[in-house]
Amino acid sequence: MSPATVDRVLHNRGGVKPKTVDRVLQKAEELNYTPNKSASFLARKKLVKVAFVLPEYPEYFWKEIEKGIVNALEDITDYGFHVDIKKTSNTIADQLETVHSIIDSEAYDGMVICPKDGIPLTTIIESAVNNNFPIFTFNNDSPESGRLSYVGADYFEAGKLAGDLASKFTGERKRFAIITDEADTYQMKQKRQGFEAFTIEDGDVDFVKLLRLNNQSMEDSLERVRQNVEDVDAIYVACGALAEVADQVKQLEGKKPVLIGHDLNDDVYHHLQDNIVTATICQDPHYQGNLAVRLAFNYLMLDKPPEKEDNIVKLEIVTRGNAKYYWS
Amino acid sequence: MSPATVDRVLHNRGGVKPKTVDRVLQKAEELNYTPNKSASFLARKKLVKVAFVLPEYPEYFWKEIEKGIVNALEDITDYGFHVDIKKTSNTIADQLETVHSIIDSEAYDGMVICPKDGIPLTTIIESAVNNNFPIFTFNNDSPESGRLSYVGADYFEAGKLAGDLASKFTGERKRFAIITDEADTYQMKQKRQGFEAFTIEDGDVDFVKLLRLNNQSMEDSLERVRQNVEDVDAIYVACGALAEVADQVKQLEGKKPVLIGHDLNDDVYHHLQDNIVTATICQDPHYQGNLAVRLAFNYLMLDKPPEKEDNIVKLEIVTRGNAKYYWS
DNA sequence: CATAAAATGATGAACGTTCCTCATTTTATG
C-alpha cells in the first residue's frame, strides 16, 4: 500500500474500497498515528481562506477583537491559513450584502460572523451551512441557524452578575435602576432580565426602576435620567451609554449612587479612576478573537470540529484597582 | 550563493565572512524574508527540550497551571518542542537539587521555574544564564538572577486591589484586618504592603490590624482570629488560608465582615456561593501556563527573545456571580 | 614561500506529508 492510498483514506477523498479503508484506519489506530502538522502544512498547496464579518461599531471594542484575531494569526502564519476581516456598517442590509458577496465569490472556505439579530441573517447562515459552508458566530449568537459554534458571553449571566455587584456595593438600602436604550437588542434584553432575576432571587432589593434612553434626544433623556436617579442606590447601565450616564452621575450632588455597566473605553476608564463608575463587566476581546480564529483553524486545517456548540467566555469584573490590565 | 550559506547566516552558525553576512541579511531584509515555520520545524532534526520546575503545592493551583501548559503544548506538537514537568517539594534544598540535576544532565535546552525566595536559587539561575542556558521565571520572580523574563502577577498591586475592594464593599465604617501566616514570603509581604498603601492613600480607612496565623497551632490561631475580628468590617487574607478563615467567619454571630482573599479552590468556591467570601482575587493559571510555554517556545524555536522582561498577568476579581467561569 | 589550519562556499539528501499522474483491477452495460 502506498502513502498516497493511506492519504486518500485519511482525508476521505474517496476512491478507496471499504475493506482497504478499514485496514488503513485500523493500522493507524494500532500505530497511534497522528499526522505531522509541519509536514502537512508544508505539503498542502492551496490556501485556506476565512472571512471575519464584524460590525464597525462600537469602535474600541472591535479594535480589541481585531488585535486578538491578528495576534492569533501571528502564531499561525506560514501554515497556509488566511483570514480577511470585513467590516460592515451596523445595518442589516449592509451585513446581508457583505455575507452574500462572501458566499457567492466562492473565494472563502468558511466564515466567522457577528450576526445582527433577526430572520434574514439566520436564514442565510442556515442555507450556507446546509450547503457545507462552515460558519461560526461570534459575540452575538444565532443558535437556530445551525452555525457550527458560538464564541461569546452569556448576557443573562452578565445581568445577574451586575445585580450581584450592585447588591454587594450597596449597604442597607437597595434601590436600583436599570438603564437601556431604544434599540433594546436581544443582548440588552438578556442583561436586563438577568439583573431582574437576581433582584427577585435575592429578596433584599427594595425596587428596580427601568429607564430608557432616547437616542434621538440623548441630552434630554440623560437629563431625565439624572432626575430619576437621585433616590437610587445603584444604577446598572445595560446599554452602551455607560460613559454618558457617568457624566450625569458625576454632576449629582451629595452621595453618588453605585454605577455599574459594561465594557471599557477611554472615558469609562477615567470614570473608574474617579470612582464614578464602581465596576464594569468585561469580556476579554483579545481572547475572544483568538478563540474564534482557533476554532476556524482547527476545523478547516486540522479537521477538528469544535468541541462545544457554545464557547461561553468568562465575565470579568473591572474596577479602579485592576482596570489597567484591561485598558492599554 | 547556496541556500546552505544563507542558512548559516540566518542561524548565525558562524563560518561566513562578514561581507557575505551583510549581503545576505540585506537581501533578506529587501525581500522581506521570513522563514517558513512548517518547513523549518520539519527539517529540524533534533528535539528542543525544556524543563518546567513547579512546586507541588498548593495542589489545585498548580494543577490548573499544568493544564495551561499541556494545553499550550497541544498546539505545538509535531514541532519538535518538548517539555518535562518536574515537581519538587516545597523545600529549597529539594528545588536546588532538581535544578542542578536538570542543568548537569545537559538534556535540556532551557528551563522555566517558579523559584523559591532567596540567594541559593538566585545564584544558580544567574550562573546558568551566564552560561548561556536560558531560564524563565514563573509566578515568583528572581529579578537579580538575570532570568530572561518573568511571567506572573504583581503582588503589590494585588494587595492594593484587595484594599480597593474592601473599601468598595464596606459602608461608612472601614475597620480592616489583614491576615498572614508565619512564612511571610516575599509575595505575602508585597500583598500586605499593597493593601496598606491603599489604605493610606485612601484616607477613609479607620484602622488596619495585622493578624498572623501560626501554622503549628492552626486551630488556636484561627480561634484567636475569630475573636479579633468581631469589631472589623473587612478582612483581607493575604496567605493561603482563605477557606479556613471563612470557616471561622461563618461561625460569627450577627453581621459578618466582608472577606477578601486570593485564589480559588473547592472550599473557597462554596464560601463564595454562600456569600461568606465576598470576592477572591485570581490570576488565570491557564493563561499563565500558556504564556510561559510560548515564551520558551518563541525563544528556543523561533529565535524570538521575550519582548518584555516582565509579563505581568492581570488580576481578576471573582465573586459569586462569575465564579463558575473560574472553577471547573 | 611552503604548509597547515581556518574560513568560506557549494551540493544535495533528508524531514513527512499532499496530491498529481498513470497503471491496473473491478464493475456495469448491452
Added chain:
DNA sequence: CATAAAATGAGGAACGTTCATCATTTTATG
C-alpha cells in the same frame, strides 16, 4: 462476454527548510 467506465492502487515530485559533507579559498606561521 466484450467493452467502457468507474474504482482502486502505486509511484514519485514537490513543499522550504536544515545540516552534514566535501571542495575551495583565505589566513597564519615558521
